[in-house]
Amino acid sequence: AQSVTQPDIHITVSEGASLELRCNYSYGATPYLFWYVQSPGQGLQLLLKYFSGDTLVQGIKGFEAEFKRSQSSFNLRKPSVHWSDAAEYFCAVLLSGGGADGLTFGKGTHLIIQP
Amino acid sequence: GAGVSQSPRYKVAKRGQDVALRCDPISGHVSLFWYQQALGQGPEFLTYFQNEAQLDKSGLPSDRFFAERPEGSVSTLKIQRTQQEDSAVYLCASSLGRRSYEQYFGPGTRLTVT
Numbered sequence: 001a002q003s004v005t006q007p008d009i010h011i012t013v014s015e016g017a018s019l020e021l022r023c024n025y026s027y028g029a030t031p032y033l034f035w036y037v038q039s040p041g042q043g044l045q046l047l048l049k050y051f052s053g054d055t056l057v058q059g060i061k062g063f064e065a066e067f068k069r070s071q072s073s074f075n076l077r078k079p080s081v082h083w084s085d086a087a088e089y090f091c092a093v094l095l096s097g098g099g100a101d102g103l104t105f106g107k108g109t110h111l112i113i114q115p
Numbered sequence: 116g117a118g119v120s121q122s123p124r125y126k127v128a129k130r131g132q133d134v135a136l137r138c139d140p141i142s143g144h145v146s147l148f149w150y151q152q153a154l155g156q157g158p159e160f161l162t163y164f165q166n167e168a169q170l171d172k173s174g175l176p177s178d179r180f181f182a183e184r185p186e187g188s189v190s191t192l193k194i195q196r197t198q199q200e201d202s203a204v205y206l207c208a209s210s211l212g213r214r215s216y217e218q219y220f221g222p223g224t225r226l227t228v229t
Contacts, residue, residue: 043220043223044158044208045220046219049216051216090158092157101148101171102150102163103148105157105158105159107155108155
């Protein structure tokens with residue numbers, strides 16, 4: 001079965017510093033990959049997605065992610081974080097060949113921004 | 116509306132009560148999904164509709180959980196005889212088509228079973 005691992009439960013970053021959130025997936029083929037952000041009391045907002053092609057994808061709010069097949073990773077990055085980026089971040093996968101229709105999510109990384 | 120809406124936003128139920136959670140997807144979206152998010156966890160898939168057809172209910176945790184979408188738009192998730200372990204946020208998402216992949220999420224309904 002497919003699975004998603006986000007090894008960092010909490011990450012603290014100073015405002016203006018760079019950010020990298022890790023995501024590893026376990027699946028035989030390349031799945032479709034997503035990063036979502038969830039602010040308190042809010043639903044999930046899609047930051048970016050990867051289906052195929054260029055392995056570096058750009059998203060909203062200045063985020064980007066890089067797909068690395070050899071490492072089964074899809075890490076999220078941002079060059080300079082803002083206080084408003086404090087939230088919960090979820091990596092998710094979807095089987096690319098049909099099968100399950102729902103997304104499989106990691107447990108999330110809680111991002112804290114220090115002033 | 117502009118996005119997916121869910122009601123109620125908060126629901127407190129006594130153990131053993133039945134609850135019904137409503138989801139209004141984005142107009143014209145064919146696919147609708149329900150997820151359960153326990154405290155401190157990522158969302159977990161419950162069930163999927165394409166129009167009014169429930170094509171996947173593999174994630175429903177027990178036969179106390181039932182979902183419907185009779186006219187292919189609004190959906191209701193019903194939980195019978197609620198248990199404390201049912202306490203969670205229930206998220207609804209919709210997408211344009213079955214394999215459109217990009218799912219748009221509602222704000223969720225926080226269910227607390229006492």
